Amino acid sequence: MDRSGRTVQTKRLCRTERFSLNKLESLALGRSVPHTLVRFALPVIAGLLLMRINTAVDHVLVGQAISTVGVAAITICDPFVLLITALAVLVGDGGSFVIALSMGAHDTRKAARAAGTGIAAAAVLSLAFALTATLFADPLLRFAGASETLLPHARPFLQIIAWSSLFTAFSSGISSFVRTAGYPNRVFAIQTISILCNIALGYLLVIVMDTGTAGAACATAIGQAAAMIATIAFLLKRDMPFKLRARDLVPDFRMLFKTAALGFPSSALRITDAFCIFATNFLVTAFAISALPHGTTTGGALAASGIENAVTAFLLVPGIGIATAARPFIGYCSGADLPRRTYQFARWTFICGFAALLPLWAAVELAPELFVGMFGIDAADVPFACWVLRASALTVPISMVRIVGTSYFQASGQAGIANALIVLQQGSYILVKFIAFPFLLPVFTQFDHLQSLFLGSIGGGLAAVAITAAFLFRERFVIQGKIAESEA
Numbered sequence: 001m002d003r004s005g006r007t008v009q010t011k012r013l014c015r016t017e018r019f020s021l022n023k024l025e026s027l028a029l030g031r032s033v034p035h036t037l038v039r040f041a042l043p044v045i046a047g048l049l050l051m052r053i054n055t056a057v058d059h060v061l062v063g064q065a066i067s068t069v070g071v072a073a074i075t076i077c078d079p080f081v082l083l084i085t086a087l088a089v090l091v092g093d094g095g096s097f098v099i100a101l102s103m104g105a106h107d108t109r110k111a112a113r114a115a116g117t118g119i120a121a122a123a124v125l126s127l128a129f130a131l132t133a134t135l136f137a138d139p140l141l142r143f144a145g146a147s148e149t150l151l152p153h154a155r156p157f158l159q160i161i162a163w164s165s166l167f168t169a170f171s172s173g174i175s176s177f178v179r180t181a182g183y184p185n186r187v188f189a190i191q192t193i194s195i196l197c198n199i200a201l202g203y204l205l206v207i208v209m210d211t212g213t214a215g216a217a218c219a220t221a222i223g224q225a226a227a228m229i230a231t232i233a234f235l236l237k238r239d240m241p242f243k244l245r246a247r248d249l250v251p252d253f254r255m256l257f258k259t260a261a262l263g264f265p266s267s268a269l270r271i272t273d274a275f276c277i278f279a280t281n282f283l284v285t286a287f288a289i290s291a292l293p294h295g296t297t298t299g300g301a302l303a304a305s306g307i308e309n310a311v312t313a314f315l316l317v318p319g320i321g322i323a324t325a326a327r328p329f330i331g332y333c334s335g336a337d338l339p340r341r342t343y344q345f346a347r348w349t350f351i352c353g354f355a356a357l358l359p360l361w362a363a364v365e366l367a368p369e370l371f372v373g374m375f376g377i378d379a380a381d382v383p384f385a386c387w388v389l390r391a392s393a394l395t396v397p398i399s400m401v402r403i404v405g406t407s408y409f410q411a412s413g414q415a416g417i418a419n420a421l422i423v424l425q426q427g428s429y430i431l432v433k434f435i436a437f438p439f440l441l442p443v444f445t446q447f448d449h450l451q452s453l454f455l456g457s458i459g460g461g462l463a464a465v466a467i468t469a470a471f472l473f474r475e476r477f478v479i480q481g482k483i484a485e486s487e488a
Helices: 003-017 023-028 034-068 067-103 108-135 137-143 151-163 165-174 176-180 185-206 212-235 253-291 298-315 318-336 339-365 368-375 379-395 399-411 413-444 449-485
Strands: none
Touching: 003 379, 003 449, 023 034, 023 067, 023 318, 034 067, 034 185, 034 298, 034 318, 034 339, 034 368, 067 108, 067 137, 067 151, 067 165, 067 176, 067 212, 067 253, 067 298, 067 318, 067 379, 067 399, 067 449, 108 165, 108 253, 137 151, 137 413, 137 449, 151 212, 165 176, 165 185, 165 212, 176 185, 176 212, 176 339, 253 399, 253 413, 253 449, 298 318, 298 339, 298 368, 298 379, 298 449, 318 339, 318 399, 339 368, 339 399, 339 449, 368 379, 368 449, 379 449, 399 413, 399 449, 413 449
């Protein structure tokens, strides 16, 4: 950039700095984007790691207590847990984007109304889910693939988790309002409280008291309740840039629509993940009749699928954490009309995320047994689980393209593009993974239907990345035009 361009950009930054209202603003306008991003991302990544560990704790403890049957039962419930998370991020992520854009425009009352509307929506959606899961627990679990053997273990887990969905909405969704305000360390504290409660109580209830899946669900619920209390306390602190009032909890329906529009991609991702688990469990059960490797059971194949989901989610944490950390900055800079700063945050998000994913991917490819061994499945099921895990991990590094793309368009307020992208991403993934690979690959190769199903994760991932790359390539020209116009 030439001298005049630097002068214009500096003037824009200084003009914005005169209205310094909050911590997010001072961080977003700092001179070193990589330093700011990494500094903000570290507690976010740590918190997401805790959340992933928190999710895996139930599988690990129940696997140690009940072995393969317990892990398979919780795997059957995983889609419903993802649906709860989908509801949480619909209002949590969507509200956070509205809050960041509002603070960039220096409208703190709008930010407060967005937070209150998100809290009210979370309460209504959580109650609706809890009632549905209670009334239709057995039909839903059977539809998800639960056998009569697994049903007694899966039913109590689902019902307890469903009634704790409001706690989850706060710990996984509403807590992001605190991060958007510029306090990632506080969100890390919230997540730490949740996992410590879950681990301690989970060990007591599942291992010591032998209460099985019901004990694991109770431990999770209590941990999430503690996190909800901490979230409320932080939201009401005096140093928050927006001040929540009782009237803010009355839903603003125009605000709710905008929140849902911006939060939909995050929610849709969880919903389609839930569908993918449903479909995988169904097809694994169907294909396992004739295609199981020697020594592997149907329960073992289901457990392998659950391990794949848990470990892959863990591998993606650094990339997702960096993208999550960048969201408030991209949103703030977009709201403040600073296109160069927006572009810088987006570019460094991809660079840092890709670099962070490589070593974790290498660890899984070199030593999958270390990861599979934590889940306590039967020895005969371990080789197949290792093969599944190595196959699904192949696309982890390039997944950063998909992560950055979705996050960028949401954070910059481009709801229409973000929603179109997520539909194309997930649609292509589902078509390739569940139709093209399992039914066409065996015709042309020596892979059977079960192997092709798991290999479909590679093909689906590549398709989603290619579509996202096309969207980002176009956006690069758009934002460069904005930069040129702003610095003219």
